[in-house]
Amino acid sequence: MNKARLEAFSDGVIAIIITIMVLEFKVPHGEHLEDLLPLWPIFLSYVLSFANVGIYWSNHHHLLHATKHVNGPILLANLNLLFWLSLMPFATAWVGENHFAATPMALYAVDLCLCAISYTILQMQIIKAQGPASLLSEAVGRDKKGKISLAAYVAAVPLAMVGLPALSGLLILAVACMWLMPDRRIERKILSE
Numbered sequence: 001m002n003k004a005r006l007e008a009f010s011d012g013v014i015a016i017i018i019t020i021m022v023l024e025f026k027v028p029h030g031e032h033l034e035d036l037l038p039l040w041p042i043f044l045s046y047v048l049s050f051a052n053v054g055i056y057w058s059n060h061h062h063l064l065h066a067t068k069h070v071n072g073p074i075l076l077a078n079l080n081l082l083f084w085l086s087l088m089p090f091a092t093a094w095v096g097e098n099h100f101a102a103t104p105m106a107l108y109a110v111d112l113c114l115c116a117i118s119y120t121i122l123q124m125q126i127i128k129a130q131g132p133a134s135l136l137s138e139a140v141g142r143d144k145k146g147k148i149s150l151a152a153y154v155a156a157v158p159l160a161m162v163g164l165p166a167l168s169g170l171l172i173l174a175v176a177c178m179w180l181m182p183d184r185r186i187e188r189k190i191l192s193e
Contacts, residue, residue: 003070006078010064013082014057020089021049024096045096045108048169048176049088055179056085056115062186066136067126074129077122084114105165109156109172116150139186149175 024042028035060081067074091111094104120143127137140146152171160168 001070001075003064003067006070006075007061007064010060010078010082011057014053014060014085017053017085017088018050021046021053021092024089024093041099042093042096045092045100048173049092051176051180052112052115052172053085053088055176056081056119059119059179063123063126063136066134066139066186068130070126071129073125074122077118077125081115081118081122084111084118087111088115100165100169102160102163102165105160105168106157109153109160109168112172112175113150113153113157116146116153120146120150136186139188141185145178149178 024046025039028039070078088111091104091108095101095108098104123136123140123143123146127134127140130136152175156168156171159165159171
């Protein structure tokens with residue numbers, strides 16, 4: 001199967017996810033800068049989520065660039081990823097509205113954890129379909145960066161639940177910073193061929 005429809009659908013869903021997140025901003029009543037202060041937690045949660053969704057979009061682009069064709073399991077794995085990403089606006093709004101409280105932060109970390117797992121499943125399905133000697137398989141290698149990210153998300157959940165939501169948030173921020181520069185492994189592999 002051709003991958004063009006998968007790419008177009010995924011790009012559309014991700015664009016809608018980002019749009020829904022920004023709709024959480026409510027216009028403050030008042031005309032002064034201090035009227036914006038109550039919105040800071042919502043803004044911070046939006047920035048963090050925008051970065052995370054943007055990182056997934058960028059890496060998804062690279063992933064599909066290294067994909068020659070798609071099959072049923074790849075389509076389902078992609079839908080799984082999009083499902084967990086589509087919950088990001090809810091998690092973002094809950095975290096922002098509750099000023100990064102413990103339970104909302106734990107849910108936010110769980111969603112990011114499930115996004116990471118589903119991205120890994122998608123990556124594995126593509127490698128399975130194209131074989132262990134495929135460009136993607138060679139580019140990803142042992143995927144240390146992906147494993148470190150997943151471990152950080154997993155650790156962020158209990159940290160939030162035991163009353164350390166700030167530390168949980170810092171772990172999530174560290175993962176985002178680690179991925180802020182797009183993953184160039186696939187690009188380098190494509191250029192070397």
